[in-house]
Amino acid sequence: MVTSSQGPAAECVNVPLADRSYRIEITSDAVGGFADSIIASLGDVTHVLVIADQAVEQSWANPLAAALESAERGTAGAIRVSQTSVASGETSKSIAEFERLLQWVSAEGGDRRSVIVAVGGGVIGDLAGYVAASYARGIRFVQVPTTLLAMVDSSVGGKTGINLPTAKNMVGAFWQPSLVLVDTSVLSTLPDRSYLSGLAEVIKYGVIDDAEFFDYLESHASDLVARDPKALRHAIARSCQSKASVVGEDERETSGRRAILNYGHTFAHAIESTAGYGTFLHGEAVAIGMQMAAQLAIDLGMCDATLLDRQTKLIVACGLPTTWADADPDAMLPVMMRDKKVAHGKLRFILPTRLGAVDLLGDIDEAAVRDAIVKLKK
């Protein structure tokens, strides 16, 4: 793991959403400077509510809260900081935790000008973002993602929400952050498997949107696996750029454009579900799912075999699985039929036509899908 700092290097991505536009700042040694970024970007901040994942409370949330509290602001006065933490893990994305946090914000005297800062992975971002969307019918919030998946995916795009006992992400709001602050050094404490899992979504952007970025990933895979800050900043910035441009065209998932972000995901959800939740991390299932999708595209004559070759090599280089020995089309197909991408009982897939470009294909033959699954069963 590379720990040398790269100096004041920073990358910036703008998410273009009219009056809801915002910036993503990507640095490698700036957590200390996050307080300044928040103050500079948001203007009239007098009360900040920090909501952190327990796993990063000590290491990242406390220093950020302290920096906010002691920020020198002249006549603007000190910032009042409230802080709470949330138990790590998906079960915190519940209505019970949502309610607890809303009552906490109220007890802390939150008003329409208060700002929520979410410090954690996708769980905390989704949960705290939904609290921000709902309190006083919407207050500002800042994402400080601490997992690679959150940096390249969940903290960009404005989807916030919680789970129902029977349905994941079924309750929520589209609510854009005012600012996203990424520091790659935060990833130093992230376990390997979780880190590598995030790389699957990075590869996804290369395949669906950005062939040049795919080239870059091929030549820098070992740097990324070693968590090299410079390579990471570039990969995160390009990933966010891709997601931001898709989201900018289809903010509320109405035009269908946003669906391209689901490349590999119809298969992945079926893999996660039939393997039993917890067997694969999400990114691992996405890696295998992208392989199945690419295989399906080749079988349907939509793209040539080199795409799958290159994708396979890159996934392997990133330490992720490319096949699943236990894949069972009989178990996976029913799950896929229940997926959101199914319209009128017909399977629909995001499939690559070449590196950097995908098509939405409806009306796909079940037999072809089975074939693709079986071919990746190695």
Added chain:
Amino acid sequence: MVTSSQGPAAECVNVPLADRSYRIEITSDAVGGFADSIIASLGDVTHVLVIADQAVEQSWANPLAAALESAERGTAGAIRVSQTSVASGETSKSIAEFERLLQWVSAEGGDRRSVIVAVGGGVIGDLAGYVAASYARGIRFVQVPTTLLAMVDSSVGGKTGINLPTAKNMVGAFWQPSLVLVDTSVLSTLPDRSYLSGLAEVIKYGVIDDAEFFDYLESHASDLVARDPKALRHAIARSCQSKASVVGEDERETSGRRAILNYGHTFAHAIESTAGYGTFLHGEAVAIGMQMAAQLAIDLGMCDATLLDRQTKLIVACGLPTTWADADPDAMLPVMMRDKKVAHGKLRFILPTRLGAVDLLGDIDEAAVRDAIVKLKK
């Protein structure tokens, strides 16, 4: 109470909100036709979830659900209708009820194309609207208001939400309905006091926005008190028109324009709170509050005394209170200071300059406010 039908007369108001624009249809004998309106307006409806106040379940929700279920739609097929009821009263605007309804929608197989229909007063509209805003990050909903307050106020404007134990309406979303269906005959079962209370908001629109409408109200007060369908349709349409135009300029309460709807309300909230909740109905407190606000405007030289005279006569003609013998400035002022309209510790009020026009005045002297309260203490 007038019960004679007025034939197929209907009024329509458009709420202009770009791609969130919608229609308010106001009729007097058309509940039977609501199913057709929903189908015609919303297009691809295959699943409707009716959420009704227990008090109107039998009389209004059941027939509507039955009409939806038996609608003749040729090849479009039958509509699947799910139905539930909610206990009457403000306590239903809770996170617990919000959660129950979300799980119910999920158990009923609700998806992104399902439509929620709220049948009830402001409580049901706010609660069911917030469920619609949150399920699958937002599904369509239709308001079928059954109180006069809901017809002229809460069902227009897109504010949805629930209460925290310590803060009313503190959690929610801006989420516009797709359609609002008003049938004045629904009001036949509404108790007198609740009905008259709704007239206070109607008078409010005349004062803040529409002098000609104020004239109309003066000459038709007895028709309105008698619930004459024609007068009611006109009064509801003009009220909705006023609210719609304000909301169209300030959908999310950011420009300040929407604040004019709070005429009389800073006083009213203090009256409701110091009298003890339940002593006054909201509209009764608003009536007295508008009197205090008009008095304050006169004392500050902002408008002349005839405005208060005419307002007093109209409020009396509508069977509402114009004074409060127990008004206590020492008790009311602290409540008003905590109100949202206070900025930097200074009281701010929406005050009339003449009939049909108001100004937002900040920096008002506490003594003047006390004076106005005491003058209405008769």
